[in-house]
Amino acid sequence: MDIALLTLNDFDTLINNVFTIRISDEVQLEAELIELTKLNNYSPLERNPFSIVFRTEQKNEYYEQGIFIVVHPEKGDLQLFLSPLGFDDVGMKYEAVFS
Template sequence: MELQELTHQDFKGYLNQNLKIKFSEDVTLPAELVEVVKLKGYTPLEREPFLLTFRTQQQNEYYQQGTFVVEHPILGEIPMFLGPMGFDNIGMKYEAVFS
C-alpha cells in the first residue's frame, strides 16, 4: 500500500500492538502504537487527516524529528516523518501526522 493511500482505519486495528522503528541502519527499537486519532480536515482532501502516536522504552535519550521506517509484520515497512513528543512513565513518545 502506498503511503498516500493510508488512512486512520488502516492503523486502528493495530492499536496497542508492538512494532519496530528503524532509526538508523544500526538502531531498530521496539515500539507500541498507543494512539490513533482522526483529525478535522480544513480542506476537501482525498483522505481525512490523522495522527499516530508510538512509544518506545527509551528513558534518557531520544531521536530528533526525521523520517524513519516503521516496521509492522502485516503492514510492512512504512517510512514516516516522526517527531519526539516527550517522555511519559513508560518511555519516549513519537508522533506522525498524516494530512
C-alpha cells in the first residue's frame, strides 16, 4: 500500500483486525485497529485527513513516538509514524495521522 494514496476507506474493512507493529527486529507487538477518525480538512491536498488508532496489550510500558513498520497479513507492510496516546483498560493505544 502506498501511504500517500491511502484514505480512510482503505481501513474500513480492517477495523478490529490484528496487525503487528515491528518496533525492532527483536520486538514485535500485536495491535488491534480500534478506531478510525475523519479529521478536518486543513490542507490543499485531495485526500481528506484522517487518523487510525491501534491498541496493544502493553500494561506498564510503551514506546516513544517514531516510525515503525505496521504489518497486516493481507495488506502487507506500512511504514507509519505512530504516537502513543495513553493506556486504557486493555493496553496502550498508538495513533497514526494521515494529512
